[in-house]
Amino acid sequence: METILFYVLxxxxxxxxxxxxxxxxxxxxxxxxxxxxxxxxxxxxxxxAEFLAMVQIIVYAGxxxxxxxxxxxxxxxxxxxxxxxxxxxxxxxGIILSLAFAVILFPIFSHFVPTIMGKAQSGTAAAGASNMxxxxxxxxxxxxxxxxxxxxxxxxxxxxxxxxxxxxxQK
Amino acid sequence: xxxxxxxxxLSALLFSLGMVGVMFRRNLIVILMSLxxxxxxxxxxxxxxxxxxGSIEGQVFVLFVMVVAAAEVAVGLAIxxxxxxxxxxxxxxxxxxxxx
Numbered sequence: 001m002e003t004i005l006f007y008v009l010x011x012x013x014x015x016x017x018x019x020x021x022x023x024x025x026x027x028x029x030x031x032x033x034x035x036x037x038x039x040x041x042x043x044x045x046x047x048x049a050e051f052l053a054m055v056q057i058i059v060y061a062g063x064x065x066x067x068x069x070x071x072x073x074x075x076x077x078x079x080x081x082x083x084x085x086x087x088x089x090x091x092x093x094g095i096i097l098s099l100a101f102a103v104i105l106f107p108i109f110s111h112f113v114p115t116i117m118g119k120a121q122s123g124t125a126a127a128g129a130s131n132m133x134x135x136x137x138x139x140x141x142x143x144x145x146x147x148x149x150x151x152x153x154x155x156x157x158x159x160x161x162x163x164x165x166x167x168x169x170q171k
Numbered sequence: 172x173x174x175x176x177x178x179x180x181l182s183a184l185l186f187s188l189g190m191v192g193v194m195f196r197r198n199l200i201v202i203l204m205s206l207x208x209x210x211x212x213x214x215x216x217x218x219x220x221x222x223x224x225g226s227i228e229g230q231v232f233v234l235f236v237m238v239v240a241a242a243e244v245a246v247g248l249a250i251x252x253x254x255x256x257x258x259x260x261x262x263x264x265x266x267x268x269x270x271x
Binding site: 029 | 173188196230241250
């Protein structure tokens, strides 16, 4: 089961990475990059790094890629000619994909309704310290100084971004 | 059975793809995205090593890589916007001021 999952996820990640590099339009690159990030997050879950998987989705797929999208929209590098109303085919695809997503979420639903799939599995992470607890312990003891320096780096990046992105005024 | 080598091969392939993007694409934004791809490939091998060597430190390092990557993207995109404002293009063939 794990082997099959690995090969499927690796194929999705690699294929979307190929599209990131070789597609012409920047907007398609960004959308496939999001798919790559989600694929990598699922691989992290497969590697039992649940905390990093969540961070990957929130930081990369959520924040960084939205930043890319904003800049591409802002620079308006291409004329988008989207059709006015969604075609029936597109509606069909949307509905099918939403249903597929609901099926993916189904194990989570069954956690709340235990009678559907028998006993809900519980307590796999409760054995020993959780992944997040291990990372936090390491981060706030051994790597406390790098952690603080990282926050200074982020502050410097914020200030630098604001200074560079500011509208230049002629003196 | 998925071994460490599987993840390392996948990570190497992703890294190579990112490198192809950096070398052959001319769009500054796509180049930044390929850099992200390379960093994510490194992250994947970090997490794989962390899992198969039974040490959590690899995952801590991934967090730091993510911090640096986020800072790099923010500054890089700000530079892209500034260059576009100045030159009206982000094709790197037209922005070769420091090249001799």
